[in-house]
Amino acid sequence: xxxxxxxxxxxxxxxxxxxxxxxxxxxxxxxxxxxxxxxxxxxxxxxxxxxxxxxxxxxxxxxxxxxxxxxxxxxxxxxxxxxxxxxxxxxxxxxxxxxxxxxxxxxxxxxxxxxxxxxxxxxxxxxxxxxxxxxxxxxxxxxxxxxxxxxxxxxxxxxxxxxxxxxxxxxxxxxxxxxxxxxxxxxxxxxxxxxxxxxxxxxxxxxxxxxxxxxxxxxxxxxxxxxxxxxxxxxxx
Amino acid sequence: xxxxxxxxxxxxxxxxxxxxxxxxxxxxxxxxxxxxxxxxxxxxxxxxxxxxxxxxxxxxxxxxxxxxxxxxxxxxxxxxxxxxxxxxxxxxxxxxxxxxxxxxxxxxxxxxxxxxxxxxxxxxxxxxxxxxxxxxxxxxxxxxxxxxxxxxxxxxxxxxxxxxxxxxxxxxxxxxxxxxxxxxxxxxxxxxxxxxxxxxxxxxxxxxxxxxxxxxxxxxxxxxxxxxxxxxxxxxxxxxxxxxxxxxxxxxxxxxxxxxxxxxxxxxxxxxxxxxxxxxxxxxxxxxxxxxxxxxxxxxxxxxxxxxxxxxxxxxxxxxxxxxxxx
Numbered sequence: 001x002x003x004x005x006x007x008x009x010x011x012x013x014x015x016x017x018x019x020x021x022x023x024x025x026x027x028x029x030x031x032x033x034x035x036x037x038x039x040x041x042x043x044x045x046x047x048x049x050x051x052x053x054x055x056x057x058x059x060x061x062x063x064x065x066x067x068x069x070x071x072x073x074x075x076x077x078x079x080x081x082x083x084x085x086x087x088x089x090x091x092x093x094x095x096x097x098x099x100x101x102x103x104x105x106x107x108x109x110x111x112x113x114x115x116x117x118x119x120x121x122x123x124x125x126x127x128x129x130x131x132x133x134x135x136x137x138x139x140x141x142x143x144x145x146x147x148x149x150x151x152x153x154x155x156x157x158x159x160x161x162x163x164x165x166x167x168x169x170x171x172x173x174x175x176x177x178x179x180x181x182x183x184x185x186x187x188x189x190x191x192x193x194x195x196x197x198x199x200x201x202x203x204x205x206x207x208x209x210x211x212x213x214x215x216x217x218x219x220x221x222x223x224x225x226x227x228x229x230x231x232x233x234x235x236x237x
Numbered sequence: 238x239x240x241x242x243x244x245x246x247x248x249x250x251x252x253x254x255x256x257x258x259x260x261x262x263x264x265x266x267x268x269x270x271x272x273x274x275x276x277x278x279x280x281x282x283x284x285x286x287x288x289x290x291x292x293x294x295x296x297x298x299x300x301x302x303x304x305x306x307x308x309x310x311x312x313x314x315x316x317x318x319x320x321x322x323x324x325x326x327x328x329x330x331x332x333x334x335x336x337x338x339x340x341x342x343x344x345x346x347x348x349x350x351x352x353x354x355x356x357x358x359x360x361x362x363x364x365x366x367x368x369x370x371x372x373x374x375x376x377x378x379x380x381x382x383x384x385x386x387x388x389x390x391x392x393x394x395x396x397x398x399x400x401x402x403x404x405x406x407x408x409x410x411x412x413x414x415x416x417x418x419x420x421x422x423x424x425x426x427x428x429x430x431x432x433x434x435x436x437x438x439x440x441x442x443x444x445x446x447x448x449x450x451x452x453x454x455x456x457x458x459x460x461x462x463x464x465x466x467x468x469x470x471x472x473x474x475x476x477x478x479x480x481x482x483x484x485x486x487x488x489x490x491x492x493x494x495x496x497x498x499x500x501x502x503x504x505x506x507x508x509x510x511x512x513x514x515x516x517x518x519x520x521x522x523x524x525x526x527x528x529x530x531x532x533x534x535x536x537x538x539x540x541x542x543x544x545x546x547x548x549x550x551x552x553x554x555x556x557x558x559x560x561x562x563x564x
Contacts, residue, residue, distance in 0.1 A: 048430060074432030086427035088420055090535075099420055102413075103432040150432055 001026040001185050002047070002078075002154055007056030009046045016042040018209040019056065024154065029176065029186040031200035031217060033193045033230065038206040040189040041083055044158050047187075048080045049073045060154070075103055079152035083159045083189075085143040089132025093123050096131045096142055100149030109149070116145040119175065137168035144175065154185045161192045173199050193230040197221045242381070247388040249504055251460050254395040256500045258453035260480040260492030261402050266446035267486045268410070269439050270422035272325065274474045275316070275332030276450040278339040279309040281469030283451025284458040285349055288358045291459075293348075298359060302455040309451025313444050321439045336474050343466040354465025361394075361459045362387045395456065402449060406489040418442060450477075483524055485531020488538050495531070 004022040008015065017039045024030045032040050045051045047058055049070040058066045060076055068076075079100075088096050097116060101109045117124035120141040126134060131142060140160055147155060157176065161169040169192065177199050180186050190196035197203055197217045205213035205226065213225065220226050259276060266273040283305030290296040290304055320331045343349045365387035378386055409415045417438045420428035429435050458464045476499065484495025502520075506513045524531070 050426065050429065069434065069436070070429040071432045071434040074430070080430045082426055082430055086424050086430070088423045088427055090423050091419065095416070099416065099428075099431045099433075102417070146431065 001061060002187070003059045004043075004047070005057045005059075007043075007046060007053050007058065009042055009051050009053040009056075011051075015054075016209055017046065017053075020206070020209075020211050022204060022211070024185060024187055025202075026185055027180075027183065028201045029180050029188060029199055031188045031190060031196040031203040032206060033190055033196055033203060034206035035191075035229075037208070039209040040206055041158055042209075043206075044080060044083075044156050044187070044189055047073070047156060048078065050080075071103070074150055074152075077151075077153035078156065079147035079150045079154075080156040081140075081143045081147045081158060081160065083162065085136075085139045087131040087134070087139045087142055089130060091131055092128050093131060093134070093142055094127045096146050097123075097149050100146035103150065112149055112151070116148060119178070120145060137164050137171070140164060140168075140172060141175075144172075144179075148179070148184075152184060154187065155179065156187045156189075158189045159191060160188070161190065161195065169195060193226070194221075197226075242385045242389075244384065244388065247385070247392065248460070249500070250392055251388075251395060252457075253497055253500045254392070254399050255453050255457045255460070256477075256480065256496040257399055257493050258402060258449055258456070259477045260484065260496035261399075261406055261489065262446045262449035262453065263477050263481045264406060264486060264489050264492045265409075265449060266442050267481055268415070268418040268422060269442040270425070271321065271439060271442065272329045272478075273332045273443065273446060274329050274471075274478060275313075275335045276446060276477045277469045277471070277474035278332070278336035279313065279447040279450035280454030280457070280473065280477075281336075281339050281343060281464075281466075282312050283309045283454030284464045284469070285343060285355070285454075286451070287455030288355045288458040288464055289348065291359045292355060292357070298361060298364060298459055302452060302459065305455030305458075306448045306452035309454070310444050310448040313447030317440050317443045317447075321436065321443050333471060333474060336469070336471060340466045340470055343469075349466070352466060354463060354468075355458075356463045358458050358462050358464065360462050361391045361456075365390045391460070398452075398456075403489060403493070410489065414438065414441070479521070481531070483521070483531060485533040485537075487530065487534050490538060491531050491533040494533055 002024040004020060006019045006021060007017055008019045009017045020039070020043065022043070032043060034040055042051065046053050049065075049068050049072070052067050056066070057064060060078065063076070065073060065076055088099060091099070094113070097113050098109070101112070117127070122138055123141060123145060126138065131139065134142060144157070144160070160172050160176070164172065173195050176186060176188065188196055188200060197220055200217040203215065203217045203220050204211050205220070213220070213223070215223070259280065262276050262279075263273070266276075286308040287298075287301040287305035290301040291298055296304070316335055320328055320335070323331055344352055349355065362384070366383055369383055369387055374383065374386070376383060381389070410419070417428065417433045420431065420433060421435050421438060425435055454469070479499055480492045480495035482495070483498060484493065485491030502517070503513060506516060509516070
């Protein structure tokens with residue numbers, strides 16, 4: 001569905017991505033894991049068009065989308081839930097969701113808002129409350145709801161578990177699986193490697209701007225290198 | 238009556254209207270979170286364009302004024318494409334620089350008459366006066382002299398234009414475009430990933446601000462008979478910014494209130510003219526300390542609105558039983 005070939009990108013003089021290849025098959029959950037500064041968020045931002053790649057190519061459903069502006073990427077069917085959630089604090093929960101449907105003008109927007117409320121009942125309770133007054137977990141739900149309002153074919157999730165309580169994290173991951181079960185392809189960037197590998201079908205491991213390892217998530221969980229680097233050593237496993 | 242309608246007071250009212258329009262112009266660009274200090278420059282372009290069109294080409298005022306707005310808008314297109322890519326302070330500095338460039342160009346061109354400025358610009362009230370005497374009202378109507386009457390007509394025209402702009406700004410903030418503006422202002426990245434073409438909307442806001450500033454500049458030229466480069470220096474840019482700082486920039490009423498206060502304040506403080514600047518400064522320092530978001534914000538408007546509605550409702554409830562009791 002989405003294919004990245006030899007993509008390099010950076011900020012000014014700093015190269016954050018040194019030519020990565022990535023493939024996301026339709027209907028799957030692909031996870032991108034790695035330590036801080038590995039280039040996971042940069043990869044997301046480059047797919048989304050927030051950063052222009054220096055070289056390489058991104059194709060989505062056979063179309064070249066390299067370097068397109070973010071709003072055009074959204075209209076292709078890709079949505080990003082940014083790191084840190086980027087909730088519009090001064091708008092209500094309902095308005096935040098409506099912003100997610102900005103490019104749509106069909107009559108199903110209300111239906112979709114209702115679906116989101118069904119998935120996250122807490123958002124319906126708080127729908128007239130300002131986005132900024134929600135807790136971290138609720139904001140994450142709202143950010144995901146907002147991204148889903150664009151009816152994406154591919155959903156990019158950047159660190160959805162960041163700064164959340166373990167119980168909430170479990171909820172969020174459950175929802176990610178549900179969303180995927182309904183046919184949305186997911187690219188998941190995570191530092192919470194154990195959880196990410198549990199829900200993902202396939203995973204890529206990044207280190208300092210390169211992909212150093214890839215494989216089926218189920219295999220990677222047992223990979224001694226992964227265990228050492230991210231899961232607290234093989235003894236623990 | 239005569240003392241109340243003297244030309245001096247009437248002219249202050251006109252300046253209040255012009256400054257209110259400038260307040261709207263900065264509100265429009267600030268609505269996307271862009272701090273542009275180029276509005277004085279756009280005002281200057283509008284003023285010179287309109288003045289030159291009427292002076293040298295003989296275009297009637299009612300056509301020259303919108304032409305001033307359009308000229309400002311065209312120039313905004315030229316400088317807007319590179320500058321709206323800048324963030325925050327960089328944009329402020331670039332637009333401030335633009336304002337200075339406009340001033341220096343006006344100072345050195347022959348057609349703008351350099352530092353002497355343009356004088357003898359056809360004035361709206363004089364034109365209206367002529368029109369009135371053609372209608373046989375040259376000696377005035379009732380207790381109003383012809384001069385007072387024409388000044389009042391000009392004020393009414395300005396008030397109507399201002400009302401249109403306020404209406405437009407209010408509608409805008411409730412519209413789809415206004416939502417996009419608010420999202421960009423709140424979090425540009427969030428707006429982008431929601432699928433909003435942020436570059437486009439920022440440019441649109443910049444154009445609208447420039448157009449309104451150009452319009453206000455053109456109107457100012459036809460009120461004062463005279464314009465010079467120093468009228469649109471960086472002091473004017475800062476003054477326009479102060480409208481938003483004092484009044485608040487989140488709702489359109491904020492810069493309006495700010496422009497009212499800051500236009501009337503110098504007049505009210507005339508008896509203590511020596512301390513005027515100090516009082517001015519003190520007010521701003523106090524504002525920044527105790528209410529940095531400005532006098533009016535969304536919450537204030539909601540509060541006042543709720544209070545007003547509550548009162549209206551209470552009156553309704555009170556008036557309801559009366560006819561029943563009477564039966």
